[in-house]
Amino acid sequence: MPRVNLVDITGKIVGKIILPEEIFSAKVNLGLEALAVKVYLANQRTAGAKTKTRSEVNRTKAKWFRQKHTGRARHGSRTANIFVGGGVAHGPTGEQNFELKMSQKMRKAALFSVLTERLKNKQILILDGLEKIKPKTSQMVKVLENLQPKADRPRAEKILIVLPEKLDNVIRAARNIEGVNLEQAGLLNTYLVLNNQQLVIMKESLDILKKTFLKKSQ
Numbered sequence: 001m002p003r004v005n006l007v008d009i010t011g012k013i014v015g016k017i018i019l020p021e022e023i024f025s026a027k028v029n030l031g032l033e034a035l036a037v038k039v040y041l042a043n044q045r046t047a048g049a050k051t052k053t054r055s056e057v058n059r060t061k062a063k064w065f066r067q068k069h070t071g072r073a074r075h076g077s078r079t080a081n082i083f084v085g086g087g088v089a090h091g092p093t094g095e096q097n098f099e100l101k102m103s104q105k106m107r108k109a110a111l112f113s114v115l116t117e118r119l120k121n122k123q124i125l126i127l128d129g130l131e132k133i134k135p136k137t138s139q140m141v142k143v144l145e146n147l148q149p150k151a152d153r154p155r156a157e158k159i160l161i162v163l164p165e166k167l168d169n170v171i172r173a174a175r176n177i178e179g180v181n182l183e184q185a186g187l188l189n190t191y192l193v194l195n196n197q198q199l200v201i202m203k204e205s206l207d208i209l210k211k212t213f214l215k216k217s218q
Contacts, residue, residue: 123198
C-alpha cells in the first residue's frame with residue numbers, strides 16, 4: 001500500500017498516511033484515460049447550430065414560374081434548397097445529441113489510472129487542517145505558497161483542491177485565485193485530474209473516495 005506524507009497548512013510534515021491501494025496503485029491505462037476525457041467533453045457539448053428548412057424560410061411560397069412552355073425544368077416555390085436564399089436540406093436542427101456513454105467500471109479504471117500516475121509523478125499532496133481556514137483569499141494564497149516548494153520544482157499552473165464536501169470557507173478563500181479549482185471527492189473525474197498539474201487532497205476526502213468508488217457492489 002502506498003504511504004505518503006501528511007502535510008499541514010504550514011507545509012510541515014505531521015505524519016504518514018496510507019492511501020487505498022485500489023485507487024492509487026492501479027494499472028496505468030493511457031488509452032482508457034483518453035477515452036474518458038473524450039466522453040466527458042462530448043457530454044458537456046450542447047447543440048448550438050441551427051439552419052432553417054424550406055418551411056421556415058421567410059420567402060414567398062408562390063410558384064416561381066409556370067409549369068409548362070418555358071423550356072426550363074419545373075419548379076415550385078423559391079424556398080427549395082437548390083436556390084440561393086432557400087431552405088437547407090439535412091442541416092443542423094439544434095437538437096443533435098452528442099452524448100457518449102462509458103461504463104461505470106471503465107470510468108473508475110480511468111480515474112484510478114490517472115490518480116496512480118499523478119502519485120508516481122509526485123503531483124499529489126495529502127493535506128490536513130484546511131477545513132479550519134478562514135474564508136479569506138490571503139490565507140489560501142499563503143497556504144498554497146507553503147505547499148509548493150520554490151526550489152525543487154516549478155510551481156504548478158493549475159491546482160485542484162479535492163474537498164470531502166461543500167466547505168463554504170474553503171470555497172470563498174480559493175474562488176478568486178487564478179488557476180485554483182475545487183471539486184468534491186465524490187464528483188472527481190479523469191478530466192479534472194488531467195486538467196490540473198497538482199492535486200491537493202484533504203485528508204477527509206480519502207474516506208469519501210473509498211465510499212464512492214470502492215463499493216462492494218463493484
